[in-house]
Amino acid sequence: MQPQDRRSFLKASAVIGAAATGLTPTAAKAAPRNILSPDRLGVLVDTTVCIGCRQCEWACKVAHDLPTEPLESYEDPAPFAAMRRPDETALTVVNRYDNPKHPEVPYTVKVQCMHCGHPACVSACIVGAISKEENGAVVWDTKKCIGCRYCMVACPFQIPAFEYQEALDPRILKCDFCFERRKTGALPACVEQCPVEALSYGPREELVRVARDRVRRQPERYVQHIFGEYEVGGTDWLYLAGTDFAALQFPSLGPRPAPGVSESIQHGIFAYFIPPVALYALLGSIMWMARHRGEEDEA
Amino acid sequence: MTMHQMMKPTPLATQRFLTPGVAVLLLLVLNGFAFLAGRFLFGIGAVTNLDNQYPWGIWIGVDVAAGVALAAGGFTTAALGHVMHREQYHAVVRPALLTAMLGYTMVAAGVAVDIGRWYYIWHPLVMWNGNSALFEVGICVMIYMTVLYIEFLPVVTERFIGRVNLPGALGRLNGPVDRTLRALDRGLSQTMFVFIIAGVVLSTLHQSSLGTLMVIAGPKMHPLWQTPILPLLFLLSAISVGLPMVIVESLLAARSFGLKPEMPVLSKLGRMVAPLLGVYLAFKLGDMFVRETFVYLKVLSTESIMFMAEILLGVVVPLRMLLSPKVVKSPPLLFTAAFLVVGGVVLNRINNFVVAYTPPYSYGSYFPSLGEISVTVGLASLLVLLYRAAVIIFPVISLPDRTLAPPSKYSIRG
Numbered sequence: 001m002q003p004q005d006r007r008s009f010l011k012a013s014a015v016i017g018a019a020a021t022g023l024t025p026t027a028a029k030a031a032p033r034n035i036l037s038p039d040r041l042g043v044l045v046d047t048t049v050c051i052g053c054r055q056c057e058w059a060c061k062v063a064h065d066l067p068t069e070p071l072e073s074y075e076d077p078a079p080f081a082a083m084r085r086p087d088e089t090a091l092t093v094v095n096r097y098d099n100p101k102h103p104e105v106p107y108t109v110k111v112q113c114m115h116c117g118h119p120a121c122v123s124a125c126i127v128g129a130i131s132k133e134e135n136g137a138v139v140w141d142t143k144k145c146i147g148c149r150y151c152m153v154a155c156p157f158q159i160p161a162f163e164y165q166e167a168l169d170p171r172i173l174k175c176d177f178c179f180e181r182r183k184t185g186a187l188p189a190c191v192e193q194c195p196v197e198a199l200s201y202g203p204r205e206e207l208v209r210v211a212r213d214r215v216r217r218q219p220e221r222y223v224q225h226i227f228g229e230y231e232v233g234g235t236d237w238l239y240l241a242g243t244d245f246a247a248l249q250f251p252s253l254g255p256r257p258a259p260g261v262s263e264s265i266q267h268g269i270f271a272y273f274i275p276p277v278a279l280y281a282l283l284g285s286i287m288w289m290a291r292h293r294g295e296e297d298e299a
Numbered sequence: 300m301t302m303h304q305m306m307k308p309t310p311l312a313t314q315r316f317l318t319p320g321v322a323v324l325l326l327l328v329l330n331g332f333a334f335l336a337g338r339f340l341f342g343i344g345a346v347t348n349l350d351n352q353y354p355w356g357i358w359i360g361v362d363v364a365a366g367v368a369l370a371a372g373g374f375t376t377a378a379l380g381h382v383m384h385r386e387q388y389h390a391v392v393r394p395a396l397l398t399a400m401l402g403y404t405m406v407a408a409g410v411a412v413d414i415g416r417w418y419y420i421w422h423p424l425v426m427w428n429g430n431s432a433l434f435e436v437g438i439c440v441m442i443y444m445t446v447l448y449i450e451f452l453p454v455v456t457e458r459f460i461g462r463v464n465l466p467g468a469l470g471r472l473n474g475p476v477d478r479t480l481r482a483l484d485r486g487l488s489q490t491m492f493v494f495i496i497a498g499v500v501l502s503t504l505h506q507s508s509l510g511t512l513m514v515i516a517g518p519k520m521h522p523l524w525q526t527p528i529l530p531l532l533f534l535l536s537a538i539s540v541g542l543p544m545v546i547v548e549s550l551l552a553a554r555s556f557g558l559k560p561e562m563p564v565l566s567k568l569g570r571m572v573a574p575l576l577g578v579y580l581a582f583k584l585g586d587m588f589v590r591e592t593f594v595y596l597k598v599l600s601t602e603s604i605m606f607m608a609e610i611l612l613g614v615v616v617p618l619r620m621l622l623s624p625k626v627v628k629s630p631p632l633l634f635t636a637a638f639l640v641v642g643g644v645v646l647n648r649i650n651n652f653v654v655a656y657t658p659p660y661s662y663g664s665y666f667p668s669l670g671e672i673s674v675t676v677g678l679a680s681l682l683v684l685l686y687r688a689a690v691i692i693f694p695v696i697s698l699p700d701r702t703l704a705p706p707s708k709y710s711i712r713g
Contacts, residue, residue: 031429085660087351124515126433127419127426146422147415149354150433154515158658161351162415164344170415251659253518261527262515263430269504269511269530270435276500283382283496290384 032128036117040136041182042204042236043191044211045110047248048221049198052080052096052108059193060092060112063181083249086112087161091175092190097248107241109248110190110199112175113138113159114228114235116258123259124154129172136204136236137177145172156232156251156258177236204236211238233257306390306561308694310458314556316691324680331677334670335412343415346670352658353665355413360652361675362409365645366402367440367509368537372548373399373447374502375541381495390564390697393454394552395545397686397695400447405682407444410437412674432511439505446498453491454693456484506537513651522592523606524655528582535579540644542568542575543617543637548686550634552696555687560630561697569627572640576618583610605646605654613643 054074061068066089080096092112099106115138121130122138129144130151140160147170152160163170178188186192191201200207211226227245228235231253241248269275337346349356372395379385380392411417423437463477464470510533513520526532546565553560587593596603620626620636627633653665667675690696 031427083660083662085351120515120517123428123430124433125428126431126437127422128428128431129426144422144426145416146419147417148410148413148433149415150431150512152351152354153513153519153656156517156519158352158519158660162354163342164347164349165342166415167340167342170342249660251518258517259430259515261517262432262511265511265514265527265530266430266432266435266508269507270429276504279503280496280500283378283499284492287382287384287492287496290382293384 032122032125033131033133034119034122035132035134037134037136038205040117040134040204040236041202042115042136042207042238043177043188044200044202044207044238044240046198046200046214046240047107047109048240048242049196050094050108050110051196051198052077052094052106053195054079054094055193055195056110056190056199057090057092057094059189060175061090063178063189064091064176066090084111086159086174088163088171088173091173095249097243099243107243107248109239109241112190112237113177114157114231114237115175115177116232117234117236118232118257118259120154120156120232120258121151121160123263124150126150133179135177135179135182137179137182138174139176139179140172140174142169142171147172154258156253204234204238207238211240214240230255233260306697307700308390308393308454308457308696309698310694311556311691311696311698314691316688320555321684321687324684327673327680328677328684331674331680334673335677337670338412338674339417343413346668346674348665348668348671352661352663353656355652355656356665357649357653357667357671357675358409358413360649361645362678363406363413364509364648364652366406366409367506368533368540368644368648369544369641370399370402370406371502371506371537371541372544373402373541374499375538376545377450377495378499381492382499388564388568390561391545391549391568393695393697394549394690395541396447396450396454397689397693398544398548400444400451401682401685401689403440403444403447404685405678406440408678409675432508432515435508436505436512439501439508443498443501443505446494446501449487449494450491450498453484453487454695456480456487458693460484502537503534507531507534509533510651513655516656519656519658520651521595521602521655521657522590523587523595523602524651526586526590528586529651532579532582532586535575535582536644536647539572539575539579540640542572543640546633546637547641550630550637552686552690556690556696558696558698562628562630565630565633566627569621569633569637572637573618573621576614576621576640580610580614580618583614602654605650609643609646609650612639613646614640617643 055071058068058071058074060066077096083095084090084093086093092110094108094110097107097109115136117132119130119132119138122132126148127144127146129141129146130138131141132138147162149160149162149172151172152158152162160172160174162172178186182188187201191199200210208226208229211229215222215224215226221242222240223242223244225241225245227239227241227250228237233256239245239250246252334346343349347356347358376388376392376395380388411420414420423434424441428434460477460480463473463480465472465476507530510529510531513525514527514529517525546568549565550560552558596607617636617639620632620639625632626636
């Protein structure tokens, strides 16, 4: 590398600076849609009402064009033998847990995407393919996704699933809160199907009120905890249970939004591009001084 | 006249490309490609042990995370040789630059292999998410890789200026091509400092952001590794591993090509590593005491063993070794110490991305499949082969001026 004069050095540095400054406003807008509407809708899952009929699993598959056995086959309790997770073949599953107090009425818990208020997947997605919509749904966009699976790494509830067997256009699959279906005014498929109204669909604020009311009125029926009210900054799907949530394999999560620390670090390093530009200027100065000193020594 | 002025980057044109060692590497590359064919024809699930519980395996932990770290020799030597203008280190800048350039190319290949929709690898260029650490890593790596190729261009122009000799009818273009190369060379020498500084800035950014990647996994990552200072630890360890990587490859290349090891420069580099490792170790242990995670070391588990291996074998032992003047002057001992640092950082990246990842609902644990290991080994072997071809073709490795490498009976060592 040839030494260059000071003027060309400054000129080139100015070009770099201008380029970096020009980037800033665009970068500020570079984020996927992430709306936390006060009117967003959610679902309250009352696991003490759920009878474990698994009809929600069937309705979900039908609504999302996933292959399914006929509805009657869901009466078979065999799948309860193993703990199941939502995957690329089933966006929601119901698990059964022993009830030590009343063995004849086991606990049954429906599992699906929690539709976080501050979703880690939305924050993590490299191309902004996942967005939080005004109606509460966290949805995935096939036109953007590159299949990197960082959303799966990020999700605190371990929900997104990936089509590992697909060579072309593998999808990320998870509950989309029936985003398309609800546009037409229809209920989410699982809510509509549930024969015992274990699932209540409505504005999240309203659901929190209903949940608090139920817990207050029947303290012997419920634990004093509405799961999802505060977990990871609040989720739009909320749960009531008759036993400690840990016994039902709910993760123990703090009240801070999952993307919090990561985004703070990220925005700290890139605050208006000041740190990188400052580092560039610092290194440039060191380089210029080191060169200058070398020339003086030789002179 | 100082030592470095007698050394000149020279193509090792008298060396043969094919040796028994090279043949073994070629087989490993072919084996990797066979499994890659399976991955592209039948999906990621067909050749890997990845599933919905463990979405990332060694293709991310080793090919990408460790690959980026081990390419850190590029920016650390650029900072030392060009930014701080220490000319005595210029002999190692080009080999380190070549390693970084090829290393990042393999990282890009590793990413393309691992992502489900490889044909959308360009999406981050036009679909931005400023909140995503992965987006930042992706963009920085793409720009930095371009910068590395630009930084390598003068080596190409140097090789061909005055020697352009196109075959057959293309021979008429010899003159214009030569003039283009000369113009390119002039333009590059005027502006190269812009790219060199940019390369260092881009490296500090994405080396640290690679650490930010796992922060969002929160409680899914074992507390021994999960910390908000992960980006700092990643940056410090990348800076510590840059020079050891240069030492390792320089000694390996010297042995493979039957050259005299560049010990005066390598010893000086070796002496710089101990303080860098010391800073890294201080932050790593400090973090452990602040967060009181040492309690997890009392339990004998995969995590505690891997953590201790990473710290003791990868940091403490080489740190102690490199403080000894005897070690830095002896090629085998210096190689051992530098190799331990390199191994320690590879282990650290595997630990962060694979071992530490403990999903809340897992039935079974993850261990890489034969296909995953084959692809990782294949890509690494391909890198070594490309490096070998490049130093034979281009002036990368510095030899004493006027005397080219004498072909010797040792030159056939793989």
